[in-house]
Amino acid sequence: MAVITVENISKQYIIDHQKGKGANTLRDVIAENFRAMFGGKKNQNAITHEEFWALRDVNFSIEQGDRVGIVGHNGAGKSTMLKILSKIIEPTTGTVRIKGRVASLLEVGTGFHPELTGRENIYLNGSLLGMSRSEIRKQFDEIVAFAGVEKFLDTPVKRYSSGMYVRLGFAISAHLDPEIMIVDEVLAVGDAEFQKKSLGKMRDNSASGRTIIFVSHNLTAVQALCNKTLYFEKGQLIEQGETNQVIASYLSKVSKTRLLREWDSLKEAPGNDYVRVRKIELLPEYVDELTHIDVRTPMKLRFEFWNQMDHANLNLSLHLNSMTGECIFNIGTKPQPYGKGLIVGECTIPGYFLNDGTYTISIMIVKDTATPLYVMEEGITFDVEDYREGIAWYGKWPGYVRPQFPFHTKMLEPVTSE
Amino acid sequence: MKTHEVIIQPGRSERHYWRDLWRNRELMYILSMRDVSVRYKQTALGTAWGLIRPLTTMLIMVFVFSKIAKLPADPGVPYPLMVLGGITIWTFFSTAFNQISNSVTMNANLVTKVYFPRLIMPISSVAVSFIDFLVSLGLFIVLAIWYRFLPDWHLIMLPAFIILALLASFAFGLFFAAVNVKFRDIGQLIPFIVQVGFYVCPIAYSSRLVADKGDVWWTPFYWMNPMVGIIDGFRWSLLGERAYFNPQSLLISISIVGICLALSLYFFRKRENTFVDDI
Numbered sequence: 001m002a003v004i005t006v007e008n009i010s011k012q013y014i015i016d017h018q019k020g021k022g023a024n025t026l027r028d029v030i031a032e033n034f035r036a037m038f039g040g041k042k043n044q045n046a047i048t049h050e051e052f053w054a055l056r057d058v059n060f061s062i063e064q065g066d067r068v069g070i071v072g073h074n075g076a077g078k079s080t081m082l083k084i085l086s087k088i089i090e091p092t093t094g095t096v097r098i099k100g101r102v103a104s105l106l107e108v109g110t111g112f113h114p115e116l117t118g119r120e121n122i123y124l125n126g127s128l129l130g131m132s133r134s135e136i137r138k139q140f141d142e143i144v145a146f147a148g149v150e151k152f153l154d155t156p157v158k159r160y161s162s163g164m165y166v167r168l169g170f171a172i173s174a175h176l177d178p179e180i181m182i183v184d185e186v187l188a189v190g191d192a193e194f195q196k197k198s199l200g201k202m203r204d205n206s207a208s209g210r211t212i213i214f215v216s217h218n219l220t221a222v223q224a225l226c227n228k229t230l231y232f233e234k235g236q237l238i239e240q241g242e243t244n245q246v247i248a249s250y251l252s253k254v255s256k257t258r259l260l261r262e263w264d265s266l267k268e269a270p271g272n273d274y275v276r277v278r279k280i281e282l283l284p285e286y287v288d289e290l291t292h293i294d295v296r297t298p299m300k301l302r303f304e305f306w307n308q309m310d311h312a313n314l315n316l317s318l319h320l321n322s323m324t325g326e327c328i329f330n331i332g333t334k335p336q337p338y339g340k341g342l343i344v345g346e347c348t349i350p351g352y353f354l355n356d357g358t359y360t361i362s363i364m365i366v367k368d369t370a371t372p373l374y375v376m377e378e379g380i381t382f383d384v385e386d387y388r389e390g391i392a393w394y395g396k397w398p399g400y401v402r403p404q405f406p407f408h409t410k411m412l413e414p415v416t417s418e
Numbered sequence: 419m420k421t422h423e424v425i426i427q428p429g430r431s432e433r434h435y436w437r438d439l440w441r442n443r444e445l446m447y448i449l450s451m452r453d454v455s456v457r458y459k460q461t462a463l464g465t466a467w468g469l470i471r472p473l474t475t476m477l478i479m480v481f482v483f484s485k486i487a488k489l490p491a492d493p494g495v496p497y498p499l500m501v502l503g504g505i506t507i508w509t510f511f512s513t514a515f516n517q518i519s520n521s522v523t524m525n526a527n528l529v530t531k532v533y534f535p536r537l538i539m540p541i542s543s544v545a546v547s548f549i550d551f552l553v554s555l556g557l558f559i560v561l562a563i564w565y566r567f568l569p570d571w572h573l574i575m576l577p578a579f580i581i582l583a584l585l586a587s588f589a590f591g592l593f594f595a596a597v598n599v600k601f602r603d604i605g606q607l608i609p610f611i612v613q614v615g616f617y618v619c620p621i622a623y624s625s626r627l628v629a630d631k632g633d634v635w636w637t638p639f640y641w642m643n644p645m646v647g648i649i650d651g652f653r654w655s656l657l658g659e660r661a662y663f664n665p666q667s668l669l670i671s672i673s674i675v676g677i678c679l680a681l682s683l684y685f686f687r688k689r690e691n692t693f694v695d696d697i
Contacts (some may be wrong), residue, residue, distance in 0.1 A: 026603040085426075098423065106531045
């Protein structure tokens with residue numbers, strides 16, 4: 001049974017561009033009308049309008065019990081879609097049909113008033129999210145325990161740490177009991193432990209047959225929680241379907257990956273009179289028929305260059321850098337004497353080595369182990385995506401590398417209780 | 419709970435709007451309580467402010483208008499009582515009007531994040547002014563006892579005038595609240611309107627002074643002011659026959675307030691779905 005049907009939903013905004021000074025104030029509107037009334041000329045500072053479609057002809061339907069992720073870039077229309085489903089924004093065209101009680105969680109701690117105490121804010125926020133006072137009263141102790149703010153119940157929330165604030169906000173919404181739950185990016189806040197707890201709570205909820213719509217930039221969380229995914233780009237629904245499939249195609253579209261650069265003729269090739277680069281290529285051995293690199297994927301880097309010197313003792317030096325420019329490692333080949341010709345260098349980067357993130361590879365051609373002849377900066381850019389199995393934690397995995405060294409636990413000595 | 423289908427379409431005002439409004443009465447109550455309890459947070463004098471303001475305004479007005487300008491009160495009515503009666507109902511109207519006008523913009527953080535019938539905001543915003551009104555009315559009673567002034571049967575009409583003042587604040591406030599979303603000029607305009615109103619309404623003086631003028635060119639304009647009938651009526655029900663009250667002016671008040679309320683409500687309902695786009 002489809003609980004949500006979205007048909008031809010579009011949302012248009014008119015953006016005012018005013019040439020000249022001033023904003024669109026009441027005065028301008030009145031002045032403009034006056035001028036028009038007396039047949040005056042159109043103002044030189046006239047306001048020009050530009051149409052902007054935040055959403056364009058979106059169609060989808062959601063079945064009962066589905067856990068639907070929505071992914072896409074900033075400004076792709078994800079939040080606008082959620083706000084239309086939540087009745088906050090009115091669509092410009094189209095129809096949405098919703099069966100069931102909806103709770104929207106677009107912000108943690110909506111309506112929290114800094115001057116009010118934790119206790120008062122629980123009631124305020126709860127009733128804003130659609131809980132009745134008796135429902136709140138029934139769950140009050142549970143909410144407080146979940147948030148862990150027992151001691152500060154009668155303290156104004158302006159004195160709360162940001163962590164406590166977020167925990168209290170989430171605790172309230174986690175105790176909502178709607179048939180359809182709409183959640184926007186709320187897991188971006190809070191510490192790792194609390195995120196885990198919150199996602200766990202959401203999974204429990206979905207197990208009881210609740211429909212969940214979940215927007216997040218955290219693809220790992222979407223993969224863990226959602227069975228279906230919608231992919232938005234520039235206001236349009238590009239793809240929908242099984243989560244793994246949609247996320248894979250999202251990743252292949254968004255990645256800044258540049259795995260191959262090639263120059264056919266010596267003239268165009270970058271370099272100098274000594275050496276010129278012919279080709280730099282990263283060849284991943286994709287796992288599970290994926291089309292993107294994840295933390296498991298082994299890769300081979302291939303680098304071809306022309307040597308134009310008669311006798312030269314050459315070696316290559318490879319720098320693998322993080323997106324922020326820090327060097328993760330530097331590795332060199334043994335120097336070897338070469339005459340004129342095409343030379344190839346190959347380097348294998350094993351799987352289970354790099355952590356998820358974006359990396360660049362720079363290659364340096366060195367003469368006599370001391371003189372750099374040419375540096376190819378950021379010849380390759382690639383993304384390593386996250387992959388986890390059997391782990392119920394979805395926060396960012398720390399570190400630049402994620403090796404799988406032997407690391408085990410075993411029972412040393414069981415305690416037998418009598 | 420029975421599941422009902424919600425249909426979202428452009429321009430479709432919620433069919434169950436008024437039922438939704440009623441269902442959300444707890445939210446209305448909680449938002450009111452929020453405003454009330456936040457009002458005097460971190461003030462040393464706290465709720466005493468609700469008392470200090472009308473009292474000092476009255477004392478100043480007694481000094482300026484009665485002692486210096488020698489404005490007469492209605493015969494048989496102590497001037498301070500007359501002024502305090504006027505201040506009480508006027509302040510109720512003007513603060514309610516002010517709160518309503520700012521209610522939507524003040525709650526911008528809610529408008530962009532949750533759905534509820536938007537009328538909840540103006541409705542819950544008047545709680546604060548009503549509590550101030552009760553305090554001020556209490557002050558009036560104390561002063562009346564001091565002057566050994568006993569009210570008579572007219573008192574039963576008091577609630578009607580209070581409700582009328584409240585309706586008047588909605589009649590003008592709802593319109594401004596909706597306009598305020600797009601044009602924040604309203605925020606500048608309202609204190610000015612209130613200030614002007616303070617002088618064109620019979621607060622420091624009695625409407626009897628205007629009635630005695632007879633037919634001067636401006637008197638029709640004076641009686642057209644819907645607040646004249648409400649303020650006069652309020653004083654009349656508190657102070658009895660000795661206070662001046664022209665029932666005709668009440669008729670004008672009721673019709674103007676009624677028409678404006680209907681228009682304002684229509685305008686607000688028409689605009690409320692697009693508040694979030696402009697706020």
